[in-house]
Amino acid sequence: MTLQFNTETFRDDYSFHNSQRAIDRFPFPFHEDSYMYAVNMERHQGGPADSVYEKRFDVDEHYVAEMADRAKVLDDDPLRCQSLPHMTLAGWDLLELIMVSKSEEYPDFFELHREGREWYWINKPLGIEDHFTFMDDTTLPYGPMEYITRQTQGDFCVLDQREDNLWMDAGMVTTQADWSLDFDIGMNFFEWHAPVPLAHEKGIFKRALKFLLNIQQGAPARRLNWTMTVNPLLDTSPENYHKWGIQKTTLTSENIGAKQHLRVELQTFFRLPRSNALVFPIRCYLMSFQDIVSKPKWGRRLNRVVRDLPEELAAYKGFIANRPLMLDYLSQFDDGLPTSFGVWPDEHITPTLQR
Amino acid sequence: MSTFEFPPSIRSRPVYCVLQARPGKAHLMIADAEGAEALIDLALRAPELMAKAHVIYIPKATDFGAALKALNPAQYYEGPSYSAAVSRIKRVFLDASMGLQIYLSGTEGLMGQALSEAMQAGYDHTAIQTEHRGSLARRMQCVHCKGITEDVSNDPFQCSHCGLNLFVRDHYSRRLAAFQGVCIDAEEPGNVPPSKELYS
Incomplete structure (x- = not known):
């Protein structure tokens, strides 16, 4: 595999862009023409070749730029990465999982050489080479969780498991859909999801928790979640909401295709071997409306989902004010023809737009 | 009367009981x-x-x-x-x-x-x-500057540290012992609704 890393930004001039390959492999989250919460878990044991599901930790063209953005967020606000004292062992578990996975799945980019506890890690895209002693915190420049998640796309929640619950006791959170690790750290599964409308009443969280408590080593799971973001801004944090919220008001019928992004989270869940913690990576993929509608099936479907979404969900996901503008744009790409079941673009069987 | 029945709320919001004597040293x-x-x-x-x-x-x-x-x-x-x-x-x-x-x-x-x-x-x-018992005022953390404002009894209110206009959420952190305050006029600076007493 050859992969060119983009030179791009997720702030200020927003030079972020998706190549044709990135558009083709975008994890479009809607398998039918409507959306409601569901647990929607499946095994995370590979997927179609070159899809975002293929590897345990997908590395794509945005890798280097995303890591630079993360470093900037952490410089501005170190509280985005926190680990309660009892979570250090889980941090080493996570470091091992990621280093082993990446060196096996991307040998051209990452190498891990182990001699007992003496480890040598090479990260070529970021130009990092470090010798360290596994499980010895003093041999790394950061704690183990922070060290490895500064080199891995996606946010990471490391969940302690006790009292039949999961506790948000450590995390690296810089690309979040408007929630605060600093506020939520130490909460249990129901508490940190407390602000989510409708899903508690539907029993979603009870069922999801039951599933997650039973995830076994070597049998990770995954699901998708989604929201909307104006501009390809990774750091849509509550901490900075007073700065970025205003950007939502800059949409016009002329710029919406380029500015409005569908934000998809590939959420995965891995049991960690020594700590019995659960790591919950939340990987964010952004795609502009104009790139989405380049796939006729996705254009038709996105119009229908946005149009029919319950008010509470549109409000919670933060786009209720912009929904009319979105529909003015998207409806141009919906000719009413039926769509095929499933998330894939199905270009070989999908008719082009009938105007 | 110093008691108040809180309306049902979200799962992170604390609930209170009536103190019961328990055996103890x-x-x-x-x-x-x-x-x-x-x-x-x-x-x-x-x-x-x-x-x-x-x-x-x-x-x-x-x-x-x-x-x-x-x-x-x-x-x-x-x-x-x-x-x-x-x-x-x-x-x-x-x-x-x-x-x-x-x-x-x-x-x-x-x-x-x-x-x-x-x-x-x-x-x-x-x-x-x-x-x-007593006052319904809340201890609020500003999610933006992290400053704590004590005894907040009106919504929205002004952060006593950074001065932003914040609305009062029910989302609560036991670790911080505070509810979360979030900027109310981020998308329309200056458009702050009149402040009302909590639960009024």
């Missing part, structure tokens, strides 16, 4: 303002607790000190503010042995902060009793 009771009334009610139902009780009381602008003292707790302390009392509270948790029962009553801010101290000392929050 020692009883630590921390209250502020009208919280004294909950301790007085508890002592009426279970006077035997008081000989093993340490009462820590912050009167704020109320006048229950004499009545509390008249319950003859083994130890009685009255402090001018929570921050003045907190070093004593930490010390009591440090010295506590197995079998300590903890009773908290009064405002949400007082109970939340004392509970957070107890958790840091290793107590399970579910083993600590809390009874709300």
Whole structure:
């Protein structure tokens, strides 16, 4: 595999862009023409070749730029990465999982050489080479969780498991859909999801928790979640909401295709071997409306989902004010023809737009 | 009447009960303002607790000190503010042995902060009793500057640190002992609705 890393930004001039390959492999989250919460878990044991599901930790063209953005967020606000004292062992578990996975799945980019506890890690895209002693915190420049998640796309929640619950006791959170690790750290599964409308009443969280408590080593799971973001801004944090919220008001019928992004989270869940913690990576993929509608099936479907979404969900996901503008744009790409079941673009069987 | 029935809310928001006497080697009771009334009610139902009780009381602008003292707790302390009392509270948790029962009553801010101290000392929050009395004001953390504003009784309110206009969420952090305040006019600067008293 050859992969060119983009030179791009997720702030200020927003030079972020998706190549044709990135558009083709975008994890479009809607398998039918409507959306409601569901647990929607499946095994995370590979997927179609070159899809975002293929590897345990997908590395794509945005890798280097995303890591630079993360470093900037952490410089501005170190509280985005926190680990309660009892979570250090889980941090080493996570470091091992990621280093082993990446060196096996991307040998051209990452190498891990182990001699007992003496480890040598090479990260070529970021130009990092470090010798360290596994499980010895003093041999790394950061704690183990922070060290490895500064080199891995996606946010990471490391969940302690006790009292039949999961506790948000450590995390690296810089690309979040408007929630605060600093506020939520130490909460249990129901508490940190407390602000989510409708899903508690539907029993979603009870069922999801039951599933997650039973995830076994070597049998990770995954699901998708989604929201909307104006501009390809990774750091849509509550901490900075007073700065970025205003950007939502800059949409016009002329710029919406380029500015409005569908934000998809590939959420995965891995049991960690020594700590019995659960790591919950939340990987964010952004795609502009104009790139989405380049796939006729996705254009038709996105119009229908946005149009029919319950008010509470549109409000919670933060786009209720912009929904009319979105529909003015998207409806141009919906000719009413039926769509095929499933998330894939199905270009070989999908008719082009009938105007 | 100093009691209030809170409407149902989200799962992170604390819920309070009525203090019940529980068997224990020692009883630590921390209250502020009208919280004294909950301790007085508890002592009426279970006077035997008081000989093993340490009462820590912050009167704020109320006048229950004499009545509390008249319950003859083994130890009685009255402090001018929570921050003045907190070093004593930490010390009591440090010295506590197995079998300590903890009773908290009064405002949400007082109970939340004392509970957070107890958790840091290793107590399970579910083993600590809390009874709300008196003011409905909240202890709020500004999610933007992280500053805490005490005794917030109106929504929206102005952050006492950074000056942003914040709305009062029910989302609550036990660790911070605070509710979350979020900028209300981020998408339309200056458009701040009139402030209303909480639960009015």
